Amino acid sequence: MSHPHNSSDLISLVDNGPERSILARLILPDVVVDDDPLEELHGLATTAGTEVVDELTQRRGTPDHSTYLGKGKVEELRLMVERHEAHVIFFDNDLSPAQVRNLEKATHAKVIDRTELILDIFAAGARTHESRLAVELAQLEYSLPRLKRMWTHLSRQSMGVGMRGPGEKQLEVDRRLAQKRIHDLKVELEKVESRRERQVASRNEIPTISLVGYTNAGKSTLMNALTGAGVLAEDKLFATLETRTRRWHLPNWGHVLLSDTVGFIRDLPHSLVASFKSTLEETRQADLLMHVADASSPQVFEQITAVYQVLEELGIEEKDTLLVLNKIDSINGPRTLNRVLDRYPHAIPVSAKTHTGLTPLCEAVGAALAKEFLDVEIDVAHHDGKLLAYLSAKGKVESRDFHDSHVTVRVRMPAGAMGEVHRSAIRVVPTQLTIRGDGGTAEHDAVEDDTTQEPTGDQASAHSSEVA
Known part of the structure; x- marks a missing residue:
């Protein structure tokens, strides 16, 4: 005889937390x-x-070969799991596959190390096709030496007839499936990266600024404050995984493009950095980086260092960079901010949340761009179509x-692109551009100079201050 109330009784026992x-x-x-x-x-x-229910740390000279922690601490972990009925143990270290297995056996709980946790967060937050490809590649490369029959759900037919030899172990089949998928993902990501490079390069007529920084430093909030973009800004780690680019009207300069990118973190897995290269193409191609740091964080120095390390991995550490100290509204007193400014005296304190300090930031960005770009008047021979095309491709023709x-x-040119101009032009002189309120340019007053050489240091300095 059936009892209808039994099913509801069973459901009430399920832990939905x-x-x-x-x-x-x-x-x-x-x-x-x-x-x-x-x-x-x-x-x-x-x-x-x-839901974090307990914590455990241990200071030790070297990790234990089999369980990473000492035996006493492993037993302490087991008791914690039992007491809280915990499901998972997160390690802030990278563990070997054998150490994970031994810890799971000893504690009767799932064990996840730092890299796997970060990959899991990225996987949950990936929304675009590109970011999903990047995350899947990073996960596969992490999992390949840790295979525990996790790829048996893939169809054997995808490998073609005759790929499975007599007596071949299931693990070898799984590994082969994973390696083929890794190869396919790399090919697909190379296509995406090439597309992104062309896409970014095609926008070179407008200066591009890229926001970089530690995760949850407030990059998206700052982007909203500067552009009114309305992009997602959450108080959590890795809220942004895709690059968003918005037009920003920079006072006394005109329109520029501002890009928000994925946040960095200490010990960011190398496989993730490699996989997200296409996503970070905006940063690689940017004319200026704005490095946003959380000035209220006790680990602000370590976080700034971690970001520079990732930039170095990407090969863009030498790019012109402004350090922006965000979240000054969350600092209790001036001593905390002064501690950071003592080490980074040229940093710009702001609060993206309250819009404090945005005017000095805009002035600093304009001054930095003025070092990278020159407003010039160039005389070009009618028959020199090559130089005319070069000016259109590399600069913004006014x-x-x-x-x-x-x-x-009359054109705004990157300073680094002037070599070709001087080789071919009849005459090159710096000009002063007056920026209209709508971001366009008004009259140009050429500073008459018959030489075709670049402006002197004094002229360049004066020009920079005028633009800024």
């Missing part, structure tokens, strides 16, 4: 830690959707005046 997690970290002698060594891992665990023997072109 978030997974309960325990945080663990081994601190080695050469690692400098702050007052709360698990603060960042706590943010990652919360972003992953779990006007053309046709004369009997030549064309006078």
Whole structure:
């Protein structure tokens, strides 16, 4: 005889709450830690959707070969899992496959190391086709040496007839499937990267500024404050995984493009950096970087260093960069901010949330761009179509005046592109551009100079201050 109420009774026993997690970290002698060594891992665990119920740290000279932590701490972990009925243990370290297996066996809970947790967060947040490809590639490259029959759901037919030899182990088949998928993903991402490079390069007539920084430093909020873009800005790690580009009217300059990119983090997995190269193409091609740092974070120095390390990995560490100290509204007193300014005296303090300090920031961006771009008047021979095309491709042409023997072109050019101009032009002189309120340009007053050489240091300096 059936009892209708039994099913509802069973449902009421199901725990519908978030997974309960325990945080663990081994601190080695050469690692400098702050007052709360698990603060960042706590943010990652919360972003992953779990409820943190306990924490454990251990200082030790070297990791244990089999369990990473010492035996006493492993037993302590097991008791924590039992007491809180925890589902998962997050380690703020990278573990070997054998260490993960031994810890899971000893604690009877799922064990996830730092890299796998970051990859999981990226996978959950990936929305575009490009970011999904990048995350899948990074996950596969991480998982390949850790295969535990996780690819048996893939069709054997995708490998073609005859690929499975007699007596071949299932693990070898799984590994072959994973390697083929990695190859396919790399080919697809190379196509995406080539497309993105062409797309970004085609916009070179407008200066591009890229926001970079530690995750949750407030890049998206700053972008909204500067452009009114209305992009997603959440108080969590890795809220942005795709590049968003918006037009920004920069006072006393005109229109520029502002790009918001994926946030960086300490010990960002190398596979992720490599996979997201196409997504970070905006940063690689930008004329100027705005490095946004959370001035209210106790780890602000470590976070700034971590960002520079990732930029170095991407090969763009030498690009002109403005350091922006955000979230000054969250600082209790001037001492905390002065501590950062003492080390980075040229940094610009702002609050994207309250719009404090945005005017000095705009002035600094204009001054920085003025170093990279020159407003010039160039006389070009009628028959020199190559130079005319070069000016259109590399600069922003404001006007053309046709004369009997030549064309006078007024253009804003990247300073680095002037070499070709000086080799071919009849005459080159700097000009002063007056920016209208709508972002266009008004009258140009040429600073008469019969030489075809670049402006002197004094002229360039004066020009920079006029534009800024």
